[in-house]
């Protein structure tokens with residue numbers, strides 16, 4: 001291990017491999033790539049892969065490419081290309097040079113396919129999809145050779161060129177590698193390399209009607225770009241054999257320093273599904289309001305919910321990289337954002353379930369301005385102006401008619417509490433609305449208690465938050481619960497049965513006046529309520545609850 005590498009972050013098995021490859025001289029530097037398919041928005045699982053690929057490259061002063069794996073035009077869209085670029089940049093990573101597309105290499109892939117055919121290593125097969133499946137055999141039973149396997153090289157080259165020229169219908173034939181129909185790895189039983197698709201491609205338009213398969217295109221794309229370590233998730237473990245077979249059989253790429261594939265375990269997160277296909281179903285079936293709905297585990301959803309890039313990167317650091325699949329506890333993600341916001345989020349007061357409180361011994365028409373700290377532990381963040389007058393709002397939950405016990409710290413008849421940053425008040429009586437619920441609470445205040453304890457030494461323990469009524473600004477609060485009732489919804493193919501019908505609750509309340517200009521995506525700690533962020537998808541004053549102040553999942 002070189003001295004430079006011992007300074008690298010906590011090690012993982014990928015770094016161990018890289019250290020070995022650098023010290024043996026196999027590679028002189030590190031080049032990785034992040035290869036999303038533009039068929040949906042990025043999710044938190046992709047963030048793990050992004051942190052690993054871009055982060056590893058950065059640690060070794062290497063490079064990471066962004067390469068869109070755009071070999072399946074029927075599911076892909078430019079909207080996804082744009083959102084993926086935006087999300088990676090937001091996370092704070094830079095790709096090397098221009099954005100790459102697998103489609104940049106369509107000409108080269110075609111030449112590689114011709115080279116394999118010329119070497120007798122690939123053939124055009126006219127079996128139907130069903131027949132191909134039957135001929136492939138099972139894990140227990142070897143496959144059978146396709147009758148098209150023995151056609152001559154010249155014939156295959158000619159048919160393959162006709163495929164490219166659009167002379168066959170979709171599904172009529174495919175190009176297959178000629179490997180081993182009895183291999184113990186199913187993926188090596190003459191895998192498909194090219195298929196016909198008459199679709200308009202978002203990058204290459206109608207130039208091509210044959211498209212390469214991932215297994216064929218990916219390794220060649222890596223080799224063209226000089227990728228050294230091609231890191232992917234464990235489900236591609238068997239396919240590593242095709243990766244190696246393809247490069248070893250192509251003259252340009254069978255070199256000592258050719259890329260190699262390494263697999264790590266994908267992230268699975270409790271109470272979430274992180275498969276683009278299933279996330280798309282949630283969007284298409286209107287279970288959520290778009291890919292960036294704050295309940296979605298997408299990067300754009302988490303961002304809109306109030307997660308910071310730093311917190312997502314911290315989460316990826318905490319979960320680490322291994323080869324063991326598991327279900328990650330959602331509280332790990334939540335503690336990452338909580339730790340970040342606890343230090344950085346300005347404090348404010350918001351009343352989410354308002355009731356009116358009238359302080360009867362406070363002069364009518366008078367209003368006081370009070371300077372409150374923006375962050376009680378960080379003086380440098382300065383102060384903010386809050387107000388106090390005869391009429392304020394408090395939260396319904398902070399008043400009870402009769403104290404249930406001596407430990408009760410909120411407001412009750414004949415009990416005193418402090419209003420945060422202002423006076424001590426005592427409730428005297430209250431009004432109810434037609435439905436019997438408390439509408440207005442009447443109080444008196446002790447005028448000598450602004451920012452100090454009562455002079456007679458009496459102790460007042462409870463502190464509640466409030467907003468002065470004439471300056472209060474109406475706001476909407478969106479409170480989210482888990483989107484699924486099941487901790488592992490991935491095990492159900494039909495997700496709709498485990499969707500939580502109450503995952504969004506909308507409340508109308510009040511915020512401090514200085515928050516009327518809160519910037520979109522800016523997160524605040526609403527004291528005693530939790531962290532909230534100004535919604536970026538609404539014009540009005542809407543705040544999304546990012547996370548509560550404490551971990552309530554396990555209580």
Ligand code: ATP
Nearest residue numbers: 035036037045046048049232233266267274275276
């Ligand atoms: P999905 O099933 O959500 O579509 P995918 O693997 O098909 O995922 P790609 O766009 O092909 O999505 O993924 C780009 C990269 O991100 C790949 O290298 C893939 O291995 C990685 N990746 C995808 N999902 C996860 C995950 N849950 N955890 C870690 N890495 C992931």
Ligand code: MG
Nearest residue numbers: 036037039069
């Ligand atoms: Mg994919």
